[in-house]
Amino acid sequence: MSVEVTRLPTGLVVVTDAMPHLETAALGVWVGSGSRDEQPDEHGISHLLEHMAFKGTSRRTARQIAEEIEAVGGDLNAATSVETTAYYARVLRGPVPLALDVLSDILADPAFDPEELRREQNVIVQEIGASEDAPDDLIWDKLQETAFPSQPIGRSILGTPATVRSFDRSRLGAYLRRNYRGPDMIVVATGAVEHLAVVAEVESRFASFAGPGPVTPEPARFIGGSRIETRDLEQVHIALAMHGLPHRDPNLPSLQVFTNVLGGGMSSRLFQEVREQRGLCYAIYAFHAPYSDVGMFGLYAGTDAADVPELMHVVVGEINAAAETINEAEVARAKAQMKAGLLMALESSTARAEQLARQLLNWGRPIPLQELVAKIEAVTVESARAAGRALITRGRPAIAALGPGPGLESAATIADSLARRAA
């Protein structure tokens, strides 16, 4: 394995994977905090901070940040999620030091200029408006709120127009100092990079990120329930969540196999039964999102209002049936897909960078391919079924439905029939 890891005195970890056949590099700064680490009065501040990082530093205006990276053919981007915030650059071999300089500058020394802040708050209000117009996106916010009510983990990442407009530079600075700390940050570089050169750059540029280790957020409580909203749309958009498993749970691979068999690909039970046999949906799929102390099984379907009861009965029936009848061939197929997915990620510098950063944040070390494969191989028909049964009996599901028609309530009632008492 070409992966190398260096932990700096501040606690910040540098991880690289030099891929000698590549001429381009993927760089990332990953911070182990996100919307879940916001205080009650900080709704949306993680994402606002991510935007404001690009809006100028002592050394560079917002325009200079964009121009310097694009002048060398690179690009910069960033994303805020529930437990992480990531800043990426993709560049050719030569400008790797420049890209690391820009990434460190925008995080270590953001200007938070009040005029820039006011404009960026407007931009985010526009972003909130755009997400309101994308029901297959918005439905996930509604679902997250229903799964985890009254908790930061259940709130939208974007915030609301009012909360976003409420923050000033001192609030941004306080959030940054509290959450962007060396022991909770990873700098990752893959592709056309050399470990020691990257470490030297990071040592000199990221020294200001020190501080104590990561703070454990308040434990998440998966509550469940329903959130139904009538809206004048063509389709009913339905999302269902069940209480899943955290990153490091030993049963996670079995639950991932269960989820893949149920709704992972074209041969999955939901795709075959709901789309191929009944023609009820264009899109139907399931996935599992693990967090540090909890996980969420998620399922999406879009359908005609008139078909909601049939769709929901089939979905509930398939979930229940899968937990009893998943078979050898299905488990083998799911494992093959998961293993091929790992190999494909190894071939892309961007996918590889994300994989390594997540491993460092979740496990504190890079996980060798053989170890990942062994965990997948260890899943059996019985362990996949057991993971499905445990998912169903762990508590009440959450359901969100958005769309026209009187069928919406039935979606909630039928979903609730999933809530089985543990035997």
Next chain:
Amino acid sequence: MSVEVTRLPTGLVVVTDAMPHLETAALGVWVGSGSRDEQPDEHGISHLLEHMAFKGTSRRTARQIAEEIEAVGGDLNAATSVETTAYYARVLRGPVPLALDVLSDILADPAFDPEELRREQNVIVQEIGASEDAPDDLIWDKLQETAFPSQPIGRSILGTPATVRSFDRSRLGAYLRRNYRGPDMIVVATGAVEHLAVVAEVESRFASFAGPGPVTPEPARFIGGSRIETRDLEQVHIALAMHGLPHRDPNLPSLQVFTNVLGGGMSSRLFQEVREQRGLCYAIYAFHAPYSDVGMFGLYAGTDAADVPELMHVVVGEINAAAETINEAEVARAKAQMKAGLLMALESSTARAEQLARQLLNWGRPIPLQELVAKIEAVTVESARAAGRALITRGRPAIAALGPGPGLESAATIADSLARRAA
């Protein structure tokens, strides 16, 4: 260059790029026909055929197609566009022959079972419903119709529920025989593949695709005008088109540089002025889509209803100004981004496969990197400005707007001020 090309006696071209450091392969069958090649009474049949390819053959049921590929960890997908239809597989090295067998089977011998057809028509009606609920997607259909009214190139790729339901197996078969012909098809394989082995597989499996060369579609006529629809949304979604250049036009690289400077990245004029300086948008960008005999410059912005007039004045102003004042640094930045994009595509088997297939369809040969780079290098400040001026003076723009409020009409009026008479 590791690219190899073999033209089979039927006219079908096999192109491969063996990337020896990869363990996975990207395979594609590209057909040089799409929605534009439909007869007036065939609206949506290209896309329906693409769906029906996955619904069973003499040798395989729909379920077997999905299961065989996913059992080896691979996946299959397809996409229909205006001038092409593509079927892809991504697999590990071992199953390359299996994937080529499945790809050939689904195209050479589709069953078009009437019961499967009825269900798949329902699936596509659901897909049409989903696209109605995605305004930033739907707006492009409205724009295409406005740019190219009463022509197949201007119609939606999905068709309408009524047209999709009107097709039977004999219509599908006739469309397939008319359009899927060897001299108008490319089989591409990149990554963990060997040219001669791929050629041998393709020779034995794709022999039934023979026939005469590609038919030239009726010339496209870019007309322009406006299409305004009031809808209860959070944002006004605006898309603007101008009459651009075809694939092989020698001025295309200059127009691509113009478009990139105007709205290609974070340092572009539109991003800087509309988002960064004024905070009017979350999303604003421009691109250029070339076809065989015409091209379309496209621009998207989503904004508040109240801000539509300001947004449109700025957009029109920036387009006009760019054609006069684009400078050396901007042109250099655009060129650097375009060249880096080419290098990045070379490192991904899927991006490389798409790039090669398009080169074969558009140019009849793979274009060496040096030749692509030389075309980009040849662009000057003056040629980029001239491409912008020619774009503006080529005729009336097309504009589509979807959203709330009384400002929609002003979008059309202001856009029309772009229509300048050639000097």
